[in-house]
Amino acid sequence: MNNNFSIEDNILIAGASGLIGSAVLRHFKLNRYKNLFHPTKNELNYLNKDQFFEYCVKNKIKHLIFAAGKVGGILDNKNNQTSYLFDNTELALNALKVSIEADLKIVVLFGSSCMYPIKSPQPYKEKDLLTGKIEKTSMGYAISKILLTQGANVINETGRHYPFFISVIPNSTYGPNDNFDDKTSHVLGALINKIYTAKVNNDPEISLFGTGKSLREFVYSDDVADAIFFLITNLKEKPKTAINIGTSEEISIKNLALEIAKIVGYNGKINFNINKLDGAPRKILDITQMKTLGWSPKVYLKDGLVNTIDWYVNNIR
Numbered sequence: 001m002n003n004n005f006s007i008e009d010n011i012l013i014a015g016a017s018g019l020i021g022s023a024v025l026r027h028f029k030l031n032r033y034k035n036l037f038h039p040t041k042n043e044l045n046y047l048n049k050d051q052f053f054e055y056c057v058k059n060k061i062k063h064l065i066f067a068a069g070k071v072g073g074i075l076d077n078k079n080n081q082t083s084y085l086f087d088n089t090e091l092a093l094n095a096l097k098v099s100i101e102a103d104l105k106i107v108v109l110f111g112s113s114c115m116y117p118i119k120s121p122q123p124y125k126e127k128d129l130l131t132g133k134i135e136k137t138s139m140g141y142a143i144s145k146i147l148l149t150q151g152a153n154v155i156n157e158t159g160r161h162y163p164f165f166i167s168v169i170p171n172s173t174y175g176p177n178d179n180f181d182d183k184t185s186h187v188l189g190a191l192i193n194k195i196y197t198a199k200v201n202n203d204p205e206i207s208l209f210g211t212g213k214s215l216r217e218f219v220y221s222d223d224v225a226d227a228i229f230f231l232i233t234n235l236k237e238k239p240k241t242a243i244n245i246g247t248s249e250e251i252s253i254k255n256l257a258l259e260i261a262k263i264v265g266y267n268g269k270i271n272f273n274i275n276k277l278d279g280a281p282r283k284i285l286d287i288t289q290m291k292t293l294g295w296s297p298k299v300y301l302k303d304g305l306v307n308t309i310d311w312y313v314n315n316i317r
């Protein structure tokens with residue numbers, strides 16, 4: 001156990017209504033952590049640095065899991081580069097500054113696979129970060145994530161009295177509390193919404209975004225929460241890079257759509273609209289570092305999809 005971390009400590013989970021934050025909250029509750037703080041955005045807006053700092057001081061916050069952010073799929077990222085850049089950059093600076101000023105002990109931050117240079121060999125290895133050009137369509141978001149996670153690395157190397165920053169790079173995450181809006185969501189949430197809606201409407205066929213050939217790696221939100229908990233409780237030295245979290249398993253978008261169709265019972269024809277944005281042909285992370293530390297993912301894609309679709313049907317429809 002990390003010496004700085006105890007079950008009695010006050011822990012702030014930022015973004016706990018979201019996909020990853022809600023999974024972290026569930027995981028800490030399951031592990032009997034009681035002093036958990038998870039204000040809504042109305043109660044605490046992390047864009048307001050003074051409010052953020054005062055909240056930490058007033059509530060004697062010791063550790064922070066910073067899962068608040070502006071998050072969306074490739075189309076929304078491409079169309080709103082500036083707001084992804086501005087919001088996430090401001091959140092990044094506030095998280096880094098408040099962590100130091102409020103004397104926090106352990107702080108977990110979230111990077112993204114789009115920080116990797118597009119030409120780096122796949123699976124992407126942590127050592128390849130900052131070695132080449134990154135994808136243009138998500139540049140605004142990626143720059144803010146590089147600032148956040150590389151900034152944390154700079155601070156980690158600066159001094160012993162500063163917080164213990166742990167930056168992670170989860171690959172495409174899915175699970176309860178995901179975004180299922182087809183304009184702003186990531187691919188998996190959009191596919192569930194579209195295919196389930198087609199099933200309910202008895203549509204004979206549907207047309208999906210892109211060629212269907214791109215390969216992606218999906219990691220269930222409970223696995224991301226489990227990996228974070230593992231890192232907090234096991235890391236003995238401040239990490240020098242952000243750490244990949246994934247499953248090492250990839251699936252084409254077409255096969256993912258077929259899998260979802262099977263689970264929801266949609267028997268219509270699935271077409272792909274080849275003129276639309278496809279994103280990178282492949283995106284897989286090397287998780288050797290996590291495996292070497294002793295962590296492995298536990299949730300199979302099929303099981304995660306069943307849980308996610310179940311949550312979607314009960315909470316969104």
Ligand SMILES: NC(=O)c1ccc[n+]([C@@H]2O[C@H](COP(=O)([O-])OP(=O)(O)OC[C@H]3O[C@@H](n4cnc5c(N)ncnc54)[C@H](OP(=O)(O)O)[C@@H]3O)[C@@H](O)[C@H]2O)c1
Pocket residue numbers: 014015016017018019020021040041044045046047066067068069070071110111112113169170171172173174177178179186
């Ligand atoms: N999803 C992925 O595939 C993925 C992969 C890698 C990294 N990440 C990173 O992981 C983190 C969490 O992602 P997620 O997918 O869980 O996102 P999400 O589901 O969209 O949740 C984001 C959370 O942040 C809150 N939030 C946003 N702006 C805020 C603000 N100014 N003040 C207070 N709360 C604010 C949202 O609250 P409201 O709902 O009230 O707006 C929500 O609770 C992000 O940093 C993201 O970049 C995500």
